[in-house]
Amino acid sequence: xxxxxxxxxxxxxxxxxxxxxxxxxxxxxxxxxxxxxxxxxxxxxxxxxxxxxxxxxxxxxxxxxxxxxxxxxxxxxxxxxxxxxxxxxxxxxxxxxxxxxxxxxxxxxxxxxxxxxxxxxxxxxxxxxxxxxxxxxxxxxxxxxxxxxxxxxxxxxxxxxxxxxxxxxxxxxxxxxxxxxxxxxxxxxxxxxxxxxxxxxxxxxxxxxxxxxxxxxxxxxxxxxxxxxxxxxxxxxxxxxxxxxxxxxxxxxxxxxxxxxxxxxxxxxxxxxxxxxxxxxxxxxxxxxxxxxxxxxxxxxxxxxxxxxxxxxxxxxxxxxxxxxxxxxxxxxxxxxxxxxxxxxxxxxxxxxxxxxxxxxxxxxxxxxxxxxxxxxxxxxxxxxxxxxxxxxxxxxxxxxxxxxxxxxxxxxxxxxxxxxxxxxxxxxxxxxxxxxxxxxxxxxxxxxxxxxxxxxxxxxxxxxxxxxxxxxxxxxxxxx
Numbered sequence: 001x002x003x004x005x006x007x008x009x010x011x012x013x014x015x016x017x018x019x020x021x022x023x024x025x026x027x028x029x030x031x032x033x034x035x036x037x038x039x040x041x042x043x044x045x046x047x048x049x050x051x052x053x054x055x056x057x058x059x060x061x062x063x064x065x066x067x068x069x070x071x072x073x074x075x076x077x078x079x080x081x082x083x084x085x086x087x088x089x090x091x092x093x094x095x096x097x098x099x100x101x102x103x104x105x106x107x108x109x110x111x112x113x114x115x116x117x118x119x120x121x122x123x124x125x126x127x128x129x130x131x132x133x134x135x136x137x138x139x140x141x142x143x144x145x146x147x148x149x150x151x152x153x154x155x156x157x158x159x160x161x162x163x164x165x166x167x168x169x170x171x172x173x174x175x176x177x178x179x180x181x182x183x184x185x186x187x188x189x190x191x192x193x194x195x196x197x198x199x200x201x202x203x204x205x206x207x208x209x210x211x212x213x214x215x216x217x218x219x220x221x222x223x224x225x226x227x228x229x230x231x232x233x234x235x236x237x238x239x240x241x242x243x244x245x246x247x248x249x250x251x252x253x254x255x256x257x258x259x260x261x262x263x264x265x266x267x268x269x270x271x272x273x274x275x276x277x278x279x280x281x282x283x284x285x286x287x288x289x290x291x292x293x294x295x296x297x298x299x300x301x302x303x304x305x306x307x308x309x310x311x312x313x314x315x316x317x318x319x320x321x322x323x324x325x326x327x328x329x330x331x332x333x334x335x336x337x338x339x340x341x342x343x344x345x346x347x348x349x350x351x352x353x354x355x356x357x358x359x360x361x362x363x364x365x366x367x368x369x370x371x372x373x374x375x376x377x378x379x380x381x382x383x384x385x386x387x388x389x390x391x392x393x394x395x396x397x398x399x400x401x402x403x404x405x406x407x408x409x410x411x412x413x414x415x416x417x418x419x420x421x422x423x424x425x426x427x428x429x430x431x432x433x434x435x436x437x438x439x440x441x442x443x444x445x446x447x448x449x450x451x452x453x454x455x456x457x458x459x460x461x462x463x464x465x466x467x468x469x470x471x472x473x474x475x476x477x478x479x480x481x
Contacts, residue, residue, distance in 0.1 A: 036060060036070045043077035051090045058094040062194050068201070075198065075207040083212035088254065089261040091212065095220035098194035102141065102170050102224050104177070110228050111139040113313045116218055117233040118241055118251075119151035121394035122276035125233065126154045126184065127290035128306045128334070131342035134181025135333040136314060141173055141225050142184045143191070147407050147415075151239075151398070152286065155186050160284040160373050160417040161360070165351035180345045192220050209241055215254050222264065229265045229316035231309050236474075237274035239394035245270055245474060252477040260479050265316050267479060269309055272472040275427060276394045278302040282406045282420015282441065284372040291360065291368060294343055296335040304471045307331045312476060323476075375418040375441035381452070383431045387461030392423060396458040397438075400451045404442050416443050427469040431461065 033056045034042075043049060049057075057074060060066035083091065104112060115129055130140045144166075147153030155166045166186040168176065176183035187196065195217050202208050202217075222230050232255055235241065236248035252268030259266030278299040280289040292298035293306065311320065311327025320326030333339040340361050347357035360371055401407065405416030422439040425431055437459055440447065447455070 036066055036074075040070065040073045040077055043074065043081055046081050048084065049087055054087065054090045055094045058091070058098055058194050061197050062098050071198070071201050072205045075202055075205055075210070075213065078212055079207040079210040082210075085254070085257050085261065088212040088215050089258050092216040092219045092223065092258055092262060095192055095195045095198070095216055096223040099192050099224070100170065100190040102173070102191070102226055104139070104141075104174065104226055108139050108177070109226075110318055111137065112141065112225065112227045113138045113229045113231075113317050114140055114142055114222060114225060114227050115231050115233065115309055115313065116222065118214075118218075118235050120235045120271075120273040120277060121151065121239045121398040122278050122281045122286065123152065123233075123235075123273075124154075124157060124278065124280075124286040124290045124293075124302070125306055125309065127157060127287065127343075128293045128302070128339065129310055129330075130182040130184055131294070131346060132306065132310055132330050132333045132339035133313060134342040134346075135338035136310070136329050137319060138181065138313070138317065139177045140182035141177060142182065143187050143221055143225065144184050145187070152281070152283065152407070154184060156415055156417075157283045157286050157290075158184060160287055161347060161352055162356065162371075163352040164347065168350065176346070176349050180349050181342055182346055183350065184346070185350075187221060191224055195220050211251055211254050214241075214251060215258050218255065219258055219262065219264070219266075223262060227264060228318075229313055230259065230267075231313045231316070232266060232268045233305075233309060234268050234270050235273035236270060237272050237394075239276075239398060240273040249475075249477065256477050256479050265479050267312050267316055268477040269312065270474045270477070271305060272470075272474060273394060275392045276397060276423065277305065277472065279423040279426075280420060281394075281397060281401060283415060283417045284374070285418075285420040285422060285441065287372060288365065288368055291340070291343075292365065294334055294340040294361075296337075301469065301472055303331075303334065305473060306334070308471075308473050308476075316479075373418040375416070375420070376443050377441075377446075379440045379442060379447060380424075380436040381438040381440070381455055381459075383433055383435045383437050383459065383461070384456060385461055386433050387431055388464055388466055389425050389427050389429050389431055389437075389459070390462040390464075391427060391460040392425075392438075393458040393460065396454045397421060400447075400454050401440075403451065404440075404444065419443055428467040430466050 039053050130142050133140050144154035146155050158164045168185045234248045234252045236245050242248040248270050255268050256266050278289050280286050293302050307327040307330045310330035311323045314320040314326030315323045344357045344361040348354045404419050406419040420441050425437045
């Protein structure tokens with residue numbers, strides 16, 4: 001690159017050059033920062049960006065000197081040309097350092113853990129895992145997101161509980177971690193502002209699926225939390241960003257590698273997202289199912305994922321000798337009521353009336369439903385034929401619920417928090433024609449013919465014998481020892 005090359009011959013003195021030495025008499029000063037068009041051109045042509053280049057770009061994003069078109073062009077260049085591990089690590093650090101850093105008491109260092117998911121349908125793991133980990137002695141400063149498109153957001157689910165406040169300052173977060181052991185909050189403008197800008201730009205420039213951009217976005221938000229360990233749930237399948245396990249493994253490996261480069265112990269779980277997780281999809285319905293899991297009951301696939309991810313985190317952070325021992329501790333927290341107790345404390349500490357928090361956490365499923373937003377109507381779909389349930393496709397189910405108001409197409413859109421669906425069958429079970437298999441909770445008129453057809457096509461039947469559905473947990477990518 002011209003800016004960093006040195007010439008082997010001395011140029012003649014320039015007129016008016018008082019040194020008489022020409023341009024080589026003294027060492028060149030630090031090279032001028034490259035202009036954005038030059039940085040975009042370098043990456044577009046497959047070049048490698050230096051640390052100064054990447055920090056210059058991020059600085060321009062935050063201070064507003066980068067135009068929207070330039071941000072989009074750089075994101076597309078990164079999407080098409082990629083970044084190596086070192087570039088991705090620098091981008092992650094630059095994003096993390098673009099705003100306020102969270103600081104905790106030194107004594108908490110080994111206790112601080114978190115979990116992140118790349119997004120799925122019916123994925124209410126965070127609602128259960130954060131309080132379960134707190135019950136196991138961890139501190140969980142979970143910064144979560146909202147739903148967009150067909151995937152649900154943890155913050156939206158919690159906001160279906162009247163009074164729950166996701167906006168908490170760093171000082172309030174510290175009080176929550178002291179008193180409860182966990183909190184689930186939104187990303188403030190003070191934390192990682194550069195990521196907020198790039199995240200919004202990626203959504204409208206078809207660059208959401210870039211490995212380095214996904215990696216930097218996820219890890220920058222976790223670096224500012226000052227964690228000792230992090231587990232990331234990387235989804236693959238029909239309703240995930242990555243359609244197959246191989247592509248998901250590539251992201252998982254990058255996340256673990258960049259995490260190690262930044263001094264963060266990251267493990268990445270690869271989990272299937274072809275069918276919904278659990279039996280409920282929709283904000284308030286998923287809160288009900290999370291409470292059921294914290295009762296020590298609920299769907300086996302949800303409990304399995306919560307205990308495996310939690311077990312990996314307890315092992316990574318030194319709270320358990322093995323992953324299996326860690327999983328057993330998380331399972332015990334679900335069964336003995338200690339996770340539910342922490343959840344109740346978190347609700348009350350984050351704005352929910354203590355009497356409502358108590359009623360939600362001690363009530364029966366029927367009583368809980370009366371306390372949360374409910375849709376106006378329920379409609380059941382019947383099995384069109386005899387057979388064994390091979391699969392319930394998550395994507396068409398989520399898309400219809402999105403149309404009914406359970407999801408949003410753009411940031412800031414209001415949600416119908418009671419809209420959702422309950423699966424009345426399990427994968428692997430025998431089903432008779434005319435038996436109800438899905439209950440849709442809706443606010444509007446009856447399902448249209450197109451919606452009904454899309455939902456019926458989500459049910460895949462076969463003629464094989466009944467079977468036990470496999471766990472969604474496929475593999476765990478571990479950090480280097």
